Amino acid sequence: MTTKLLERTNDILVRPFSIGRLTLPNRVVMAPMTREFSPGGVPGHGVAQYYARRAAAGIGLIVTEGTYVGHESAGSSARVPHFYGDEALAGWSAVVDAVHQAGGRIMPQLWHVGMDRMVGNPPVPDAPRIGPSGIALDGTASGREMTQADIDAVIAAYVTAAVSAEALGFDGIEIHGAHGYLIDQFLWAHTNRRTDVYGGDVIGRTRFAAEIVAACRDSVAGDFPIFFRFSQWKVGHYRARIAQTPHELETMLGLLVDAGVDAFHCSTRRLQFPEFEGSDLNLAGWARKLSGKPAVSVGSVGLGDEFPHMSPGKVTDIGELLDRMERDEFDLVAVGRALLGDPEWLTKVLAGRTDELTHFHGGLLGSLR
Numbered sequence: 444m445t446t447k448l449l450e451r452t453n454d455i456l457v458r459p460f461s462i463g464r465l466t467l468p469n470r471v472v473m474a475p476m477t478r479e480f481s482p483g484g485v486p487g488h489g490v491a492q493y494y495a496r497r498a499a500a501g502i503g504l505i506v507t508e509g510t511y512v513g514h515e516s517a518g519s520s521a522r523v524p525h526f527y528g529d530e531a532l533a534g535w536s537a538v539v540d541a542v543h544q545a546g547g548r549i550m551p552q553l554w555h556v557g558m559d560r561m562v563g564n565p566p567v568p569d570a571p572r573i574g575p576s577g578i579a580l581d582g583t584a585s586g587r588e589m590t591q592a593d594i595d596a597v598i599a600a601y602v603t604a605a606v607s608a609e610a611l612g613f614d615g616i617e618i619h620g621a622h623g624y625l626i627d628q629f630l631w632a633h634t635n636r637r638t639d640v641y642g643g644d645v646i647g648r649t650r651f652a653a654e655i656v657a658a659c660r661d662s663v664a665g666d667f668p669i670f671f672r673f674s675q676w677k678v679g680h681y682r683a684r685i686a687q688t689p690h691e692l693e694t695m696l697g698l699l700v701d702a703g704v705d706a707f708h709c710s711t712r713r714l715q716f717p718e719f720e721g722s723d724l725n726l727a728g729w730a731r732k733l734s735g736k737p738a739v740s741v742g743s744v745g746l747g748d749e750f751p752h753m754s755p756g757k758v759t760d761i762g763e764l765l766d767r768m769e770r771d772e773f774d775l776v777a778v779g780r781a782l783l784g785d786p787e788w789l790t791k792v793l794a795g796r797t798d799e800l801t802h803f804h805g806g807l808l809g810s811l812r
Contacts, residue, residue: 498547557625615668623677660703
């Protein structure tokens with residue numbers, strides 16, 4: 444890395460950023476990644492140290508792996524962490540303490556998988572499968588359509604989790620509305636075929652998400668940040684779109700802003716891909732432009748391949764990322780698998796030591812390093 448590029452990297456990435464009560468020392472976020480290292484739903488010492496290592500290496504904000512909210516249908520893996528129950532919350536309290544002691548900031552990602560049944564190890568076979576219309580991502584009717592009572596109960600579970608996060612000392616929350624999980628199933632017309640107020644056009648399909656956000660916003664302090672993660676693509680459905688046009692996206696985001704979202708975390712497979720014809724803006728760029736709220740961009744940062752699983756990933760430079768951030772297309776950038784490969788990714792990038800980076804490969808998914 445040349446001296447000029449190194450200076451530019453530091454100038455762009457090492458800028459403080461404030462939102463609500465939260466001030467970050469730089470613009471780099473650890474993206475949420477499911478790890479399944481919490482037996483019985485309880486995050487232990489290994490989980491705390493896993494996040495603390497990234498905090499100690501200078502990551503500005505950590506968004507945890509998805510954590511199940513307290514509803515019986517939230518998920519089907521017995522090793523995904525819960526965000527409810529005394530034992531699990533005590534585990535998360537230790538995580539917060541470890542990250543803060545390392546100088547970091549952290550927020551939990553609150554999650555309900557809905558009709559998606561990830562293969563748990565071990566699984567939770569009696570977790571009911573529910574969704575907006577009982578329709579799975581593949582279009583099959585393989586679950587139960589949610590009643591109003593179900594909707595109310597799930598919203599209440601998110602509220603309880605948000606209140607717990609603030610009480611435990613987390614620095615905010617992220618609501619997972621992406622990748623074909625429950626909230627996204629409401630947003631996507633393919634899985635939401637309801638004819639009541641929660642279905643139909645983009646306004647109806649956004650109602651469930653907006654009610655969750657509004658209920659959480661009303662239950663925590665006004666300066667406690669609420670991030671909302673969304674995507675166009677779904678697991679196994681990479682051409683899916685919840686918004687066909689900028690106007691539809693603006694409608695959806697506006698409803699969520701009115702409900703209380705402080706920032707949007709916009710998940711794409713590659714951050715350099717433009718979202719709509721006629722513009723180079725990616726999804727985060729459009730979200731920031733249309734909503735007026737800060738946006739986090741994510742998508743294979745530092746990797747040459749979109750989803751390198753079992754083979755080593757190719758490390759690429761971050762020149763285009765810097766270009767986009769320099770022109771304020773988005774505010775923050777989330778790094779995922781590159782941080783699994785090397786907890787000190789940011790430290791090495793900022794020091795120009797990219798030749799020392801440990802590459803990501805699929806074998807790393809089997810450990811918490």
